[in-house]
Amino acid sequence: IFIPMISKAQFSYDLQGHRGSRGLMPENTIxxxxxxxxxxxxxxxLDLAVTKDGEIIVSHEPYMNPLICFTPEGSxxxxxxxxxxxxxxxxxxxxxYDSGTKFHAGFPQQVKFHVxxxxxxxxxxxxxxxxxxHNLPSPYYNIEIxxxxxxxxxxxxxxxxxxxxxxKLIDSSVSWERVNIQSFDFRVLKYxxxxxxxxxxxxxxxxxxxxxxxxxELGFQPQIYSPYFVALNQETVKELKEKGMKIIPWTVNxxxxxxxxxxxxxxxxxxxxxxxxxxx
Ligand code: G3P
Ligand code: CA
Numbered sequence: 130i131f132i133p134m135i136s137k138a139q140f141s142y143d144l145q146g147h148r149g150s151r152g153l154m155p156e157n158t159i160x161x162x163x164x165x166x167x168x169x170x171x172x173x174x175l176d177l178a179v180t181k182d183g184e185i186i187v188s189h190e191p192y193m194n195p196l197i198c199f200t201p202e203g204s205x206x207x208x209x210x211x212x213x214x215x216x217x218x219x220x221x222x223x224x225x226y227d228s229g230t231k232f233h234a235g236f237p238q239q240v241k242f243h244v245x246x247x248x249x250x251x252x253x254x255x256x257x258x259x260x261x262x263h264n265l266p267s268p269y270y271n272i273e274i275x276x277x278x279x280x281x282x283x284x285x286x287x288x289x290x291x292x293x294x295x296x297k298l299i300d301s302s303v304s305w306e307r308v309n310i311q312s313f314d315f316r317v318l319k320y321x322x323x324x325x326x327x328x329x330x331x332x333x334x335x336x337x338x339x340x341x342x343x344x345x346e347l348g349f350q351p352q353i354y355s356p357y358f359v360a361l362n363q364e365t366v367k368e369l370k371e372k373g374m375k376i377i378p379w380t381v382n383x384x385x386x387x388x389x390x391x392x393x394x395x396x397x398x399x400x401x402x403x404x405x406x407x408x409x
Contacts, residue, residue, distance in 0.1 A: 143397030144406050145172040145271055147380050148189060152236050152401035155229035156197070157187045158244045159255050166260060168403040172269040173256070174311075174379075177249060177295060179285050184220040185249045185298055191215050191275065191284035193226050196233065201225035216284050220248065236401065249295075253302040269307045271331065271377075271399070272299070276314045288316040289324075296325055305329075311355060315347050322349050329353070331377065337361040340369060353377055355399070358390060366394045 149161025150168065162173050178188040193213035195206035201222075206213060215223060229244035247255075249272075260267055274295055276288050285291050292310075299308055311331035312318055321328050331353035334343055337360040344350060354369050358378035366376050379399035381387050387398050388407050400406060 139169045139408055140171060140406065141409055142391060142395070143171045143269070143375075143377060144169065144403055145174045145377065145397055145399040146170040146403045147174050147399045147401045149173060149175065150401065150403055151239075152382065153238060153404065154240055155242075155244050156236075157189055157246065158229060159247050159252055160229075160240075160242075160244060162252060162256050163259055165403050166256070166263075166265055166268060168406075170268065170403045171266075172271050172397070174271040174273070174399055175249075175252070176273045176275045178215045178275060179291060179294065180215055180220050180223060181217055182219045183294070184223075185294060186215055186220070186223060186246050187249055187252055188215060188246050189275070191280060193228075196235075197228050197231055199227040199231060203227070214284060215246075249298055250302060257303065267307060269309070270299075270303065271309055271311055273333070274310060274312045274314065274317045276312065276317055278314075288314060289320050292317055292320045292324070296321075296328075309353060311353070318347060318351060319349075322351070331355040333379075337365055337378075340365050350374065353396075355379060358386065361390065361393070361395075363393050370394060 146165030148156035150165040154161035154164045157175055165173055175187050176189045178186045178191040180186055192211045192215055195208055195210055224245050227243050228246050230241050233239050274291055276285050276291050281287055309329035309331050310321055311333050313333040318330050318332060321330055330351035332351050334356040337356035353375045355377045358381050361378050369376055375396040377397035378390055378395055381398050381400050382402050384405045384407055
């Protein structure tokens with residue numbers, strides 16, 4: 130079993146840049162990853178979608194999000210419009226959508242410039258070269274397979290096929306010692322556990338008050354419990370740590386809240402703002 134180690138960087142915990150550094154750069158883009166590395170993150174968090182021609186793209190939504198993207202013609206996409214479906218586009222078409230210039234009201238500090246959604250393989254190539262060239266520690270990757278029952282066949286392949294595609298690409302790109310797979314979709318986690326039992330897994334959870342039932346439903350113990358931070362408490366952290374699990378909550382965006390969770394004993398923090406992470 131490969132467990133990601135804490136790197137020798139300036140943080141004694143696993144600092145994870147959410148979608149790279151979403152608070153500062155257009156999310157899930159290569160510049161967002163580079164910015165996160167410059168800020169000293171241990172791990173890059175990112176999400177995946179699949180194109181019609183089988184390319185694995187880094188994207189939170191399986192479609193061009195109206196809040197983030199402009200059409201190839203430079204027009205706005207209407208609020209709520211999910212029809213610019215990545216699974217129905219080739220990668221050539223994906224590259225025509227700008228994902229970097231639109232003002233994001235949730236993250237007004239984001240630097241704005243033209244950028245498109247990368248393929249995971251290109252992201253790996255650029256990131257690995259960047260750390261080698263700049264003598265930075267090799268990063269870990271927390272890779273989310275974004276699948277859901279509703280999306281099967283419409284927005285992405287079935288979970289097993291999606292999981293196999295991602296496995297193959299990672300296997301030929303970076304060391305599994307620096308990768309974990311995360312998913313809200315328990316089907317993905319179960320499939321990995323059965324098919325690729327050496328891969329480190331994180332279960333993504335919305336309600337941290339139900340860890341016992343969630344672990345029962347999953348049917349095995351993954352290495353990482355990764356909940357939305359708000360309902361996480363000391364008792365749950367203690368219980369899960371006693372079982373040998375790591376706790377890595379998301380998405381924590383103030384220094385004060387990060388410190389509170391670190392004091393609770395969490396092993397890592399996923400944040401849009403790695404620049405605000407307590408140095409310890
Ligand atoms: O890694 C956890 C976090 O990324 C899950 O939430 O919606 O930002 O993918 P989301
Ligand atoms: Ca994610």
